[in-house]
Amino acid sequence: MSYTQQSKDCSETSSVEQLEVVIVGAGFAGMYMLHRTRQLGLSARVYETGNGVGGTWYWNRYPGARCDVESMQYSYQFSDELQQEWEWSEKYSPQPDILRYADHVADRFDLRRDIQFNTRVKSAIFNEITRRWDIETSNGNQVSAAFCVMATGCLSSPNTPEFVGLSDYKGEVYHTGKWPQEDIDFSGMRVGVIGTGSSAIQSIPIFASQADHLYVFQRTPNYTIPARNAPLDPEEVKEIKADYAGLRARAKTKPVGLDLPIPTQGALETSPEDRFQEFESKWQNGGVGFMAAFKDLLFEETANETAADFVRQKIRETVDDPKTAELLSPNNIIGCKRLCVDTGYWEAFNRANVSLIDVSRSPIERISENGLITDSREYPLDAIVFATGFDAMTGALLNVDIRGCDGRTLKDKWSKGPKTYLGLSTTDFPNLFTITGPGSPSVLTNMLPSIEQHVEWITDCITYMRANGMQCIEANQEAENDWVEHVNQVARLSLRSTCSSWYVGANIEGKVRVFMPYIGGFPKYVEKCNEVVANDYDGFTLS
Ligand code: NAP
Secondary structure: OEEEEEOOOOOOEEEEEEEEEEEEOOOHHHHHHHHHHHHOOOOEEEEOOOOOOOOHHHHOOOOOOEOOOOOOOOOOOOOHHHHHHOOOOEOOOEHHHHHHHHHHHHHHOOOHHHEEOOOOEEEEEEEOOOOEEEEEEOOOOEEEEEEEEEOOOOOOOEOOOOOOOHHHOOOEEEEHHHOOOOOOOOEOOEEEEEOOOHHHHHHHHHHHHHEOEEEEEEOOOOOEEEOOOOEOOHHHHHHHHHOHHHHHHHHOOOOOOOOOOOOOOOHHHOOHHHHHHHHHHHHHHOOHHHHHOOOOOOOOHHHHHHHHHHHHHHHHHHOOOHHHHHHHOOOOOOOOOOOEEEOOHHHHOOOOOEEEEEOOOOOEEEEOOOEEEEOOOEEEOOEEEEOOOEOOOOHHHHOOEEEOHHHOEHHHHOOOOOOOEOOOEOOOOOOEEEOOOOOOOHHHOOHHHHHHHHHHHHHHHHHHHHHOOOOOEEEOHHHHHHHHHHHHHHHHHOHHHHOOOHHHOOOOOOOOOOOOOOOOOHHHHHHHHHHHHHOOOOOEEEO
């Protein structure tokens, strides 16, 4: 629908398309938001920078990319037909399988006709006369929407450190978070990987098997647990599908939104022998469930140290060269930075064609035409891979010029850290919603159920507003302040808030350090969201 609308200063008129909802991003959040919005009979459009759906799984197509949440749980549950019919082949799905699933969902629910690909949203400006959002895209489209929903993801704005000389470099340059669509093969090449986070840890064994020589530039070593990935057992799948609803319901009672056993014992309450047995059993089982060995690992430093010691011993047992093993051994809190999950990571350092370079002592100084220079030498390289992570949680939101009431920018409002009510909404920005925004459990949970809960909350809210003749919803300042205070308070209870991780924005120069996700757990958070609704949108003003 298109009609003539008067602009703010009333001096000119323009023809601007009117939509009910604009959704930014066609990852799992944007796709479900579109589906639910259309079910309500509202007009909606998704703008997506890429040329396909999938978000994280569209961009992170580096070799070895794999989800570390089990496939049977890392999937939508809104459609029972979908979850019954879709067949995952591996315990932990590789990126191509997840992207295939995203494509299937887009086709199955006929989503593509309302997604405009290859289009970045440049700005979203709240028009105080129309009480609607004026949205402008990179290719000059302008639309007006009653609601603007940011489905931009938590780890979607790649961070590339600004090394001097990068533009002079003559070799190939890649970022794991923006991997090309064509196959890249490093056979016969000298390759450098900067970083040793999850993305590097997954891709290094593959690069090592291809490259002539692989140099891994490590600033801080990381803890990683073997994935023990395997084909899914058809009998186990059958059993899950016989009571999928049961598994989903159990998952919703767990802090991380995953059906995993909850530990009842503390590490220090057990004998050293029993403790070792429990760590060994979790280790053999593989994956992030390792941290569920004991209930106090993320709350007591001495308990945490027992888990860290166990993993360090595994590194010494796996890596042949004692000096390399020592360099690969982290000495910080395990699980404070996001725990990594790997397939053959430490083993890769036993290969003659892999060198570990410690750039904590000998930092990367610059990039030359031929390679990378640390303060001790030059490493000639044919390709450099930045596995340097993301401007997490706020990066993708602040990449869009978002302006609310009185022209206030979101960047300005969040200059001392993100401030939201429930991670869904922020004062002064009416009818703007964030899916898995800062202040919500998001990255500390299984993302899919968290996304679904947010989408359902937002669409229920829009339904309520329409039924009650309301045009605008805005978080109250006091409710937002209380929520931000609560998010900070709970964060202080966990060791997770104590280290220099992307959870606190420490990986981005100049970013304010504040623990961004809500660590109170999925069930508590959902209870709060439901309470707000039951009390007529307590903490919001509807007008
Ligand atoms: P990351 O965890 O932030 O790791 C970035 C790495 O780059 C770190 O080792 C960091 O070192 C290094 N680095 C950054 N700037 C540097 C510089 N100037 N010089 C040298 N080293 C530098 O990023 P990521 O590996 O992409 O992972 C981000 C998150 O994405 C993960 O934590 C996870 O939540 C998610 N992810 C999930 C999966 C999965 O499901 N399996 C896979 C990949 C990613 P410092 O530690 O010293 O800063």
